[in-house]
Amino acid sequence: MKxxxxxxxxxxxxxxxxxxxxxxxxxxxxxxxxxxxxSTGNLKRFLxxxxxxxxxxxxxxxxxxxxxxxxxxxxxxxLNQQEAYQKMGI
Numbered sequence: 197m198k199x200x201x202x203x204x205x206x207x208x209x210x211x212x213x214x215x216x217x218x219x220x221x222x223x224x225x226x227x228x229x230x231x232x233x234x235s236t237g238n239l240k241r242f243l244x245x246x247x248x249x250x251x252x253x254x255x256x257x258x259x260x261x262x263x264x265x266x267x268x269x270x271x272x273x274x275l276n277q278q279e280a281y282q283k284m285g286i
Contacts, residue, residue, distance in 0.1 A: 197284055199227040200267040202242045206233060210264045213277055220286040232263065251275065 203210030217227060232242045246252045246262050251273055255262035266280040267273050274280050 197225050198269040199225065199280070199284065201227055201229045201264055202232055202238075202245070202267070203229060203264040204231055204233045204261075207261070207263055209277065213264045213280075216277075216281070217286075220281075221284065222286075225284050225286070245273075249273065 201210075201213065203213060205211060214229065217225070221227070230238045230241065232239045242263075242265070245265065245267075246255065252262050252275075255275070262275060264277065264280075265273060265275055266277075266283075268283060272283075274283070
């Protein structure tokens with residue numbers, strides 16, 4: 197399974213996600229972690245999703261960021277860590 201994770205190393209939930217995946221993910225799970233605070237390109241890529249997807253309606257209303265964001269190879273997205281881990285089978 198391939199997963200893209202948008203996050204930031206200054207976000208506690210994102211650091212928790214990275215640690216969890218390091219401990220529980222096996223070779224069947226390939227993930228790319230895009231730290232949105234490391235480059236303008238990463239931030240723009242994330243903001244394009246955040247500003248246009250209905251998934252982020254509550255995030256935008258609450259003036260929060262919306263990370264970690266999980267994007268799966270089947271085209272689905274989630275902001276819920278537990279849902280993401282279940283989908284990854286870990």
